[in-house]
Amino acid sequence: MADIGDLAGVSVSTVSRALNGSAAIPESTRKRIIEIAKAHNYVLDERARNFRLQRSQMIALVFPYLGDSHRMISDPFYMEILGAVTDALDDYDYDVIVSRVPAMDDAWCENYVVKQRVDGLIIIDRSVQDGSIARLKNLNARFIVWGPPMPNQDIITVGCDSIAGARTAVEHMLNLGRTRIGFIGGHPGMVETHQRFIGYQQGLAAANIAFKPELVAYTDFTQQQGVQMTKQLLELTPDLDGLFVCSDFMSIGIMEYLRASGRTVPDDVSVVGYDDIQLAAYCSPRLTTVRQNIYDGGRQIIRKLLDLIAAGETTSTMLQPELIIRDSCGASAQPAG
Amino acid sequence: MADIGDLAGVSVSTVSRALNGSAAIPESTRKRIIEIAKAHNYVLDERARNFRLQRSQMIALVFPYLGDSHRMISDPFYMEILGAVTDALDDYDYDVIVSRVPAMDDAWCENYVVKQRVDGLIIIDRSVQDGSIARLKNLNARFIVWGPPMPNQDIITVGCDSIAGARTAVEHMLNLGRTRIGFIGGHPGMVETHQRFIGYQQGLAAANIAFKPELVAYTDFTQQQGVQMTKQLLELTPDLDGLFVCSDFMSIGIMEYLRASGRTVPDDVSVVGYDDIQLAAYCSPRLTTVRQNIYDGGRQIIRKLLDLIAAGETTSTMLQPELIIRDSCGASAQPAG
DNA sequence: TTGTACGCGTTATCAC
DNA sequence: GTGATAACGCGTACAA
Numbered sequence: 010m011a012d013i014g015d016l017a018g019v020s021v022s023t024v025s026r027a028l029n030g031s032a033a034i035p036e037s038t039r040k041r042i043i044e045i046a047k048a049h050n051y052v053l054d055e056r057a058r059n060f061r062l063q064r065s066q067m068i069a070l071v072f073p074y075l076g077d078s079h080r081m082i083s084d085p086f087y088m089e090i091l092g093a094v095t096d097a098l099d100d101y102d103y104d105v106i107v108s109r110v111p112a113m114d115d116a117w118c119e120n121y122v123v124k125q126r127v128d129g130l131i132i133i134d135r136s137v138q139d140g141s142i143a144r145l146k147n148l149n150a151r152f153i154v155w156g157p158p159m160p161n162q163d164i165i166t167v168g169c170d171s172i173a174g175a176r177t178a179v180e181h182m183l184n185l186g187r188t189r190i191g192f193i194g195g196h197p198g199m200v201e202t203h204q205r206f207i208g209y210q211q212g213l214a215a216a217n218i219a220f221k222p223e224l225v226a227y228t229d230f231t232q233q234q235g236v237q238m239t240k241q242l243l244e245l246t247p248d249l250d251g252l253f254v255c256s257d258f259m260s261i262g263i264m265e266y267l268r269a270s271g272r273t274v275p276d277d278v279s280v281v282g283y284d285d286i287q288l289a290a291y292c293s294p295r296l297t298t299v300r301q302n303i304y305d306g307g308r309q310i311i312r313k314l315l316d317l318i319a320a321g322e323t324t325s326t327m328l329q330p331e332l333i334i335r336d337s338c339g340a341s342a343q344p345a346g
Numbered sequence: 347m348a349d350i351g352d353l354a355g356v357s358v359s360t361v362s363r364a365l366n367g368s369a370a371i372p373e374s375t376r377k378r379i380i381e382i383a384k385a386h387n388y389v390l391d392e393r394a395r396n397f398r399l400q401r402s403q404m405i406a407l408v409f410p411y412l413g414d415s416h417r418m419i420s421d422p423f424y425m426e427i428l429g430a431v432t433d434a435l436d437d438y439d440y441d442v443i444v445s446r447v448p449a450m451d452d453a454w455c456e457n458y459v460v461k462q463r464v465d466g467l468i469i470i471d472r473s474v475q476d477g478s479i480a481r482l483k484n485l486n487a488r489f490i491v492w493g494p495p496m497p498n499q500d501i502i503t504v505g506c507d508s509i510a511g512a513r514t515a516v517e518h519m520l521n522l523g524r525t526r527i528g529f530i531g532g533h534p535g536m537v538e539t540h541q542r543f544i545g546y547q548q549g550l551a552a553a554n555i556a557f558k559p560e561l562v563a564y565t566d567f568t569q570q571q572g573v574q575m576t577k578q579l580l581e582l583t584p585d586l587d588g589l590f591v592c593s594d595f596m597s598i599g600i601m602e603y604l605r606a607s608g609r610t611v612p613d614d615v616s617v618v619g620y621d622d623i624q625l626a627a628y629c630s631p632r633l634t635t636v637r638q639n640i641y642d643g644g645r646q647i648i649r650k651l652l653d654l655i656a657a658g659e660t661t662s663t664m665l666q667p668e669l670i671i672r673d674s675c676g677a678s679a680q681p682a683g
Numbered sequence: 684t685t686g687t688a689c690g691c692g693t694t695a696t697c698a699c
Numbered sequence: 700g701t702g703a704t705a706a707c708g709c710g711t712a713c714a715a
Contacts, residue, residue: 010708020686025710033684055461057708060397061691067443085624088425095444104443104463106404107432124392126441261628287422291598293630347692357702362694370700394692398707 013051017042028053067104068314069127070094073112073134073141084230085258085286086303090133090155093307101315103128115141122150129314131155134199151317153310156200158325165317166325167310171201174299174330175208176215178253178281181297181332183216185339187251187279191224191242193235193263194255202227205255205283224249232262239263243270250278257282257289257298264292264337275339285333297338300331350388354379365390404441405651406464407431410449410471410478421567422595422623423640427470427492430644438652440465452478459487466651468492471536488654490647493537495662502654503662504647508538511636511667512545513552515590515618518634518669520553522676524588524616528561528579530572530600531592539564542592542620561586569599576600580607587615594619594626594635601629601674612676622670634675637668 014021019042027034027042046052059065072087091107098105106127110117112134118141121127130145130152142164145152156168182190192209194202206225213220223245226238235254243249254260260282264274274280274294282289285300309326316323334340351358356379364371364379383389396402409424428444435442443464447454449471455478458464467482467489479501482489493505519527529546531539543562550557560582563575572591580586591597597619601611611617611631619626622637646663653660671677 021709022687022711023685026685029710035684038684052456052460054708055457055463056397056402058710060393060707061709061711063691065393084429085422085425088422088429091428091444092421092425095446099446104445106441106443107428108441109432109436119389123389126392265628288625288628291602291625291629293628358692359694359702359704360700362692363701366694372700375700391692395694397691398693398695400707 010051010053013042013046013049016049017045063125064128065126066102067106067127068098068129068131069106069108069121071117071121071130071132072107072109073132074109084256085288086256086284087133089284089286089303090307093304094131094311096304097308097311101311103315110141112141115144117141118144118148118150122148129153129318131310131314134201151314153314153317153323155306155310157204158327159200165313165323167306167313167328168201169301169306169328169330171204171330172208172211174283174301174332175205175253176212177208177330177332178283178299179209179212180215181334181340182251182253182279182281182338183212183218185251185279188218189224189246189249190218190251190253190279191239191246191249192226192253193238193242193259194225194227195230197227202255205253209253221246228259230256230259232259235259235263236266239266240270252278252280253283254280255283257284257286257296260296260298260337261288261292264294264296275337279339280337281332282337289333290335294337295335297335297340298333300333302328302331347388350379350383350386353382353386400462401465402463403439404443404464405435405466405468406443406445406458408454408458408467408469409444409446410469411446421593422625423593423621424470426621426623426640427644430641431468431648433641434645434648438648440652447478449478452481454478455481455485455487459485466490466655468647468651471538488651490651490654490660492643492647494541495664496537502650502660504643504650504665505538506638506643506665506667508541508667509545509548511620511638511669512542512590513549514545514667514669515620515636516546516549517552518671518677519588519590519616519618519675520549520555522588522616525555526561526583526586527555527588527590527616528563528576528583528586529590530575530579530596531562531564532567534564539592542590546590558583565596567593567596569596572596572600573603576603577607589615589617591617592620594621594623594633597633597635597674598625598629601631601633612674616676617674618669619674626670627672631673634672634677635670637670639665639668 010021010024014024024042027039070091095105130150132152132154154164154166156166157171158166179190192206194206196202210220226242228234228238254263260280264280267274267278272278282296282298285298289296289298306328313323347358347361351361361379364376407428432442467487469489469491491501491503493503494508495503516527531543533539547557563579565571565575591600597617601617604611604615609615619633619635622635626633626635643665650660
């Protein structure tokens with residue numbers, strides 16, 4: 010930069026101001042300086058600049074995993090969130106770094122926040138008593154959580170109403186005449202699983218169906234555990250006729266298993282998933298599921314996070330989930346209405 | 347850091363050395379300094395450190411798109427590569443930033459390399475005459491390309507033999523008795539599409555089937571264009587009985603279209619895809635496809651890139667593609683052998 | 684309007 | 700073994 014200054018016969022500060030469009034530099038001077046910089050293909054060193062400005066122009070997309078259950082980051086649901094976020098970030102001068110961290114160990118917060126590696130964070134799938142959130146707040150970090158808002162936590166969230174989503178799914182199966190409906194969640198410590206369980210109970214209660222604990226199982230969101238828990242449920246309740254599963258990905262594995270074990274979907278067992286990942290429309294039978302509008306959510310979460318970084322404040326948004334009725338629930342075999 | 351030095355009654359250099367485990371510091375002094383640092387919960391500022399060390403501890407995962415055809419980064423194939431790379435990076439102290447850039451405009455190279463925002467890059471899907479590769483080499487950047495090696499380019503690659511993969515797929519359909527086999531590629535400028543086209547031609551030639559240009563179509567890798575080109579192929583060749591498609595994602599959309607237009611897969615048209623994304627095993631009919639072992643590729647590419655950054659050199663690897671025979675090709679209806 | 688001087692947090696270098 | 704100092708590349712008060 011000093012060289013450019015010498016070449017232009019000005020000081021470094023003038024070069025700096027010219028390159029950053031300061032109003033205090035006459036057009037003629039600026040043009041000349043830019044010319045010279047270009048001629049010697051000199052570009053500002055972003056890192057030094059960001060360092061000086063105490064910022065990084067980066068945001069982190071954080072996927073916590075719970076305990077020993079590493080829900081793979083390659084899970085299609087995660088992938089779609091990432092796709093939505095990177096697509097949404099296309100128009101801004103920020104980069105996104107993808108990170109997977111243990112949910113119960115909040116040491117990573119220091120890593121990203123105190124060390125200023127990122128200007129903001131997006132947290133996916135927080136757990137109910139996750140210390141990270143409190144830690145991040147303490148650290149005065151800018152972050153937004155993907156998920157439904159929690160009553161007693163004053164944090165910014167963008168996500169779907171999981172209680173309503175689950176309830177809708179269960180009510181749909183009840184309307185189709187199913188009465189022995191199982192619940193397959195993720196880890197019980199995860200907020201979203203917890204809320205969907207509440208929605209499941211509400212749906213049953215509204216229809217005066219007694220809640221049975223032996224119809225409930227939790228998993229680590231892998232297809233393997235999904236299948237295993239389904240097997241377990243079927244042993245306790247062989248005449249199970251409905252299944253609400255907290256992830257499309259698991260649902261698909263489970264449908265595979267049900268078929269292999271001699272039951273038909275949806276005739277014997279009605280299956281409703283959650284997320285509406287792309288796979289859901291192409292598996293067989295096509296999966297009825299509760300859609301989270303991931304793409305729209307990604308756009309909103311980016312806009313809000315940048316607001317938060319720039320202005321220091323923004324608002325939460327609650328997206329409405331939508332029941333997408335396809336073939337796995339058995340609705341198409343029923344008379345309309 | 348100076349404060350810690352004052353508190354410990356030593357200079358900043360001593361603090362630095364102690365915290366970085368320099369051998370020149372006696373254990374007692376180091377312990378004391380670390381104690382004090384912890385007591386005042388002081389941590390090294392990674393950014394300042396990296397700045398001083400002229401490195402970033404970050405790598406970029408670059409997805410170029412060609413011309414006006416923005417193949418969405420949310421394409422499942424991309425997502426799976428990303429998943430593999432982030433999973434593989436879990437054990438190292440690097441972060442990955444995800445980036446999508448226009449293939450024909452190599453300005454982004456400056457952005458990432460000259461500005462030192464990353465220590466290394468992984469490039470996906472380069473185009474044949476892509477200036478970026480040359481530019482990156484000129485810039486002396488550390489990078490590895492995902493894809494098959496190119497004869498005249500001296501660059502490090504990790505990827506599958508696309509020629510062999512395509513040839514295997516076509517030969518498989520020929521063995522099943524199909525003779526009017528269409529080719530649906532990505533953009534003709536993409537290396538992988540180009541090589542798969544060569545493999546397609548080789549397969550036909552080996553079976554003495556005349557190559558017909560009207561059986562070849564190119565797309566932007568979206569399902570929409572895949573369907574559109576299929577329609578076009580069918581108009582020119584209504585008795586088309588086989589289709590080799592350069593992407594599983596497109597294949598699935600195309601199968602959907604074929605069914606909707608009154609043709610059965612595989613009876614009327616045999617379909618073979620490429621990639622073996624997770625979707626391929628779950629769509630209906632289950633897709634026969636050429637597998638690229640993405641997960642393994644991701645691990646290898648990370649290890650090699652870190653080698654490249656650390657040691658300044660590494661080697662290319664060619665993975666062997668594998669034909670995964672499922673239902674969409676019609677093999678299961680044929681007698682074995 | 685332009686230039687000077689300093690600060691950002693760390694490490695390398697060379698004294699001692 | 701330890702300390703002082705320069706340097707990394709830039710932004711910005713403040714002075715001129």
